[in-house]
Amino acid sequence: MENSQLYHHGILGMKWGVRRFQNKDGSLTSDGKRHLEQNSKAKQGNNKKKKGHTTNKGKSINELSDDELRKRINRLELEKRYEALSKKEQKAKMFDGKRFVTQVLENSGKVVATQLSTYVMGNMVNKVAQKNIINVKKD
Secondary structure, eight states: OOOOOOOOOOSTTOOTTOOSSBOTTSOBOHHHHHHHHHHHHHHHHHTSOOOOOOOSTTSOGGGSOHHHHHHHHHHHHHHHHHHHHHHHHHHHHHHHHHHHHHHHHHHHHHHHHHHHHHHHHHHHHHHHHTSOOSOOOOO
């Protein structure tokens, strides 16, 4: 059963339009001050650095072991190859799209040019003959 309704009951006993933490002039109530202090303390606790996996980015090349150096070189080479391959694939997709758009524009240009020349030539023939020989409709 899908329930797509939102139920909000608010705070029991609280009147509509009354703010809990702020007075009408914008100053904080005592509850608002307490609430603000608790939030700021919680945010300060989140700013502490978390200890996790450390990398050897601080080591110089001379301090790296042969194995660590090989791993880094391998990683950089793989990243370069991946970037080159993805660029080739992207260029191929761009070429296909460009070719399609070019064909559409050429075909629509031909159709528009044909219609325009038919309209202009029909009007000219009608003016020269001073009759409506050709029924020219402007689409």
